[in-house]
Amino acid sequence: MNQQLIAFLAYLSPSLFVITALTSWYQAGLRPTAVKKLGMISSFFGILSSLILAYAVYQQDLIEISTFSIYGLGLSLRLDTVSMLMFSMIAILSFVIMRYSLNYLDGDHRQGTFLGRLAATIVSVQFLVLSGNLAVLLASWILTSLCLHRLLVFYKKRPGxxxxxxxxxxxxxxxxxxxxxxxxxxxxxxxxxxxxxxxxxxxxxxxxxxxxxxxxxxxxxxxxxxxxxxxxxxxxxxxxxxxxxxxxxxxxxxxxxxxxxxxxxxxxxxxxxxxxxxxxxxxxxxxxxxxxxxxxxxxxxxxxxxxxxxxxxxxxxxxxxxxxxxxxxxxxxxxxxxxxxxxxxVIDLIRAAKVTGAKRIGNPFKIILGILLAIAMYSSFAYLWGVDIQNEFQLFVIGGIIVLGLSRLFSFALDSNASIKLWFQALVLSAVVALAFFSLESIFHFFLMGNVPELTIPSLSEVILMSTVLTLFGLVVFIQIFSPILxxxxxxxxxxxxxxxxxxxxxxxxxxxxxxxHKEDSNSRIVLEEAEIGKYILDSKENNNEEQEERLA
Structure with a gap:
């Protein structure tokens, strides 16, 4: 694929998001039609660019785009498996979040400003994952914080x-x-x-x-x-x-x-x-x-x-x-x-639903049986995937933590007054979790091969540290499992x-x-905040009274 075309596609989505952010300066209020359209176009081209660039990386493995450089520092992008996985993820999330924001803030008197700040934040994250130089990585790292700060103070009158x-x-x-x-x-x-x-x-x-x-x-x-x-x-x-x-x-x-x-x-x-x-x-x-x-x-x-x-x-x-x-x-x-x-x-569903969950019994025998079942399931998958404890001890530790989660699931199902259906669901869910972990880890290992270091055999001190960590995780999980007794x-x-x-x-x-x-006079600030809170309470009461009168009428 042509190098100039690759560079154009890499800069396309960030450039469109920059234009979206700049447009929000002129449509900062209600009904920012141009900002909305530009935001969705930017998100769409982000997904499209990520797909094409991912194919280019598949063909060439590593692509470097250098715009300018002074003493080894400058604007350059690095396209490899790591950056494309992150860039594709951000492209999908930005499309969903931008689309969600159009409805969520519809009618807000500063919707344009919000969408512009959101676009600027997405640009900074895109450059962060595509960075090919320490200068770009540091600049985008700082920009993500600054842009996030502008979003956090979007409602300036809220003390929290x-x-x-x-x-x-x-x-x-x-x-x-x-x-x-x-x-x-x-x-x-x-x-x-x-x-x-x-x-x-x-x-x-x-x-x-x-x-x-x-x-x-x-x-x-x-x-x-x-x-x-x-x-x-x-x-x-x-x-x-x-x-x-x-x-x-x-x-x-x-x-x-x-x-x-x-x-x-x-x-x-x-x-x-x-x-x-x-x-x-x-x-x-x-x-x-x-x-x-x-x-x-x-x-x-x-x-x-x-x-x-x-x-x-x-x-x-x-x-x-x-x-x-x-x-x-x-x-x-x-x-x-x-x-x-x-x-x-989710809150609406929980309020509407009337669910009576299974009650724990606190039988030590059934709890221990659940733990043994989890260990047996993990050992089976580890054996099938050929995990070598001596050469892949780190992976074994991570898997051990997964086992602890499965043991909690098994123990809850067995040590309860639930039906056999719940036991079967726990068994299937545990098998799916273990299968997903080993399968997806193998897939990611295949894709990232050469882009990240391979596992090394840990030293004795590292083995002791990892074993201590695993023991602490186990202690916490066991306390949770035996919580009905405690x-x-x-x-x-x-x-x-x-x-x-x-x-x-x-x-x-x-x-x-x-x-x-706060540097401002604290007394006057407190009085102002109390007045605002009092006004809010009175308005709420008036609205409630009006609603009740309408219902009675």
Whole structure:
């Protein structure tokens, strides 16, 4: 395929989204017809371009598009399997989210402004995944945060939105500084920002500064993806329109794992950063998943779910199983986009339905039987797929965590007053999950072969660390499985209250960054906010009275 045509297609969708964002300046209010049409056209060509470019990458394996370069830094794009998987995912999600926004904000007096800011954010994410140079990667990394900030403060009069945006801004600047330091060190080591040249040189030799650079890159990824203890802002961004939550959880949060996957050859050169990712990622995954189970608000629960999944993805990156990390990243994006866009419908369905779930019995024998069934099923699939524990211990650990999830499913089905139908459904669902994991991981491994490092035999210290992580996951899951027995204890009930509040980590973080502090006169601000709240309550009462009068009439 012609190189100029490939370059045109690569820049086509981002350019159209830029035009959409600029057009929103002139149609910022109601009925922004041109902005709507341009947004949908941009999304459509994004999908079309991704399909054609994916075919070109299939033919040529690696395509570099360099527009200009000064001292090894400049505007260049890198098209390979990693970037095309991400670009295709973003193209599909942007089409769905843009289409959803047309109806969701129809009638809003600033709909044009919102669509323009949404388009600008999509452009920054597109350039992030297509980056072929450290300069483009850093610039798009910063732009994603700035564009997201404009979306978070879309409703400026909502104090909750302002607080969340302030906290996000602080964490984002720390991530930007960390990535800047890491890239400066990389540039000093290799003398260029071209990713392909850096990857080739890393394979030939390792510099003492490289370990320091990878640590700062890992910190940037951890901060970007709302990892413990800087995760609190993600739980408070619900004041923004739902499409923002969908784009944030399905796209922008993935920047952390994507950064590690994109720079996988650099990260694999040293073990220090990988250890950091394993420890913090695993702890965040356990923390987020435990707190998630105690939440009563559907969007807060989805927030903790994202925190846990990002932690799990970064842990998998630290383990070096990059195909599995990419698999979880893409799966999480589509799942979370659907979850947020359909959250309102789910609430309506739950309110309308009258479901009586199966009750747990608390029989230790049946619980242990469920755990043994899960281990047997996983061992069977691992044997069929030829997983070598000695040479693929990292993959075995990830699979072990999957087993823990299956054991919870089996134990719930067996240790309940449910019918045989539920047992059969649990068996089928567990088989589908295990089959999907092994099959899709193999498929992603095939596609990403040569684009990410292969698995290496871990050292003794790494085996101990991974075994410890697996043990901690197992301990948490076993506590959940035996919860019917533990629920009777008052100490367990008291602990559940603290867990529901996230162990108050977000409160501590608020105090550290002074999230609730404003330079304006606090007294006048409080009076203004109380007046607005009072006016809102009175208006609501009047509307309710009017509705009641109409019904009586």
């Amino acid at each position: 939105a302002i607080i969340a945006a302030k906290k996000k801004s602080i964490v984002a600047r720390l991530a930007d500084i960390s990535l800047l330091i890491g890239f400066v060190l990389l540039y000093q080591i290799f003398g260029t920002g071209n990713l392909e040249i850096i990857f080739q040189n890393v394979r030939e030799g390792i510099s003492p500064l490289l370990a320091t650079a990878t640590i700062f890159i890992a910190l940037a990824a951890l901060l970007k993806s709302a990892q413990f203890p800087t995760h609190g802002w993600l739980l408070e961004v619900m004041e923004t329109p739902t499409p923002v939550s969908s784009l944030l959880h399905a796209g922008l949060l993935n920047a952390g794992p994507f950064l590690i996957i994109r720079l996988a050859f650099i990260m694999e050169a040293t073990s220090t950063a990988s250890t950091l990712l394993i420890i913090l990622g695993a702890f965040t995954a356990i923390y987020g998943s435990v707190v998630y189970l105690t939440q009563t608000s559907i969007k807060t629960a989805l927030g903790y779910s994202s925190i846990a999944h990002m932690g799990f993805s970064l842990m998998v990156c630290g383990l070096g199983v990059y195909p599995a990390a990419m698999l979880h990243l893409i799966a999480h994006s589509f799942y979370k986009a659907h979850s947020f866009l359909s959250s309102g419908s 629920n009777q204890k008052s100490s367990f009930q008291a602990l559940a209250v603290h867990i529901r509040n996230g162990l108050y980590i977000n409160v501590v973080f608020d105090r550290i960054v002074r999230a609730h502090y």
